[in-house]
Amino acid sequence: MSKPIIGITSGFVKLTNFSEGDYAHKDYITSLTMAGAVPLILPIAPGSCTERYAELCDGFLLSGGCDVNPQFFNEDPTPGCGVFDTERDQAELQLVHESLKRGKPLFGICRGLQVINVALGGTLIQDIDSQLDHPIQHEQKVPRREGSHRVRLEKSTRLYQVLGEQETIIVNSLHHQSIDKIGAGLKVAAFSSDGIIEAIDMTEKGLMGVQWHPESMTAGGSDAMLGLFKHFVAACIEMKQANSGV
Incomplete structure (x- = not known):
């Protein structure tokens, strides 16, 4: 069996007027x-391209990036909401539904987790620091390959099993x-x-999502986070x- 093709959703960047x-x-x-x-x-391409992506790929990794447009969970932007890309939102929300319909595994990372949640009727906290009474630091100041805070795993979940049954x-x-x-x-x-x-x-x-960035911890040498990708693959x-x- 050949290696599976995993589609990675992308964001849009402008470096200069020519790039x-x-x-x-x-x-x-x-x-x-x-x-x-x-x-x-x-590439960001809603509509018929999304259906072709679903045919071509064996699974999808929904990557991190900008905020999700609050219109997709029936809210107006709060003062703390950042920049969003409505075209990207539309494409990825469509991709979630198309993937679930076809039984293609999904792995949502950071924004990707949030997109999956919104696609299935959930809502988002638009800005943790202004909406939570006593938040911890969720935008770390150390390099992205380093861990910065603890999370508690629910024992009845697949994630708990994949990560070696650590609490x-x-x-x-x-x-x-x-x-x-x-x-x-x-x-x-x-x-x-x-x-x-x-x-x-x-x-x-075959769906999972995490709010952190296991791809960078994997690239930094974490075998546990590599295990998430191996499980997905x-x-x-x-x-x-x-x-x-x-």
Whole structure:
């Protein structure tokens, strides 16, 4: 069986008036390659392109990036809400639904976790520092490959099993938004000490999401975080074999 092709959603960056385009952090590519997959960066393209992406890829990694437009969870932007990209939101929300319909595994990271939650009817805290009474630091000041705060894993979840049945782990943290109301069918898999939801899963659909950045911890040498990518890639291989009748 050939290596699975994993589509990585991208953001949009403009470096100069002569240099702009789609972007995904190199650590996503490094981690998926280390886990035995073929990574493929997907340009932002809603509509029929999303359906073709769902046909071509064996699974999808929803990457980090800008805020989610609050219109997609029926709210107006609060003062603490940052820049959002409505076109990217539309494309990724469509991709979530298309993937679930086709049974393609999904791995949401940071913003990707939030997009999955919104796609399934959930809502977001638009700015943790201004909406939470006693938040911990969720936008760390140390390098992104280093962990900065603890999360507590729920024992009845797949994430707990994949991460070696540890009750707490140290993760990195680069976000100011998070899940508020949980989306339909999702299970909370981890919390931070201030009550922020740090991970979700939906076992029967091959879906998981984390609020931290395991790709950078993997690139920094974390075997535990590499295990998340290996688990995701294994799910993509299993689904690929099932679909091909192997």
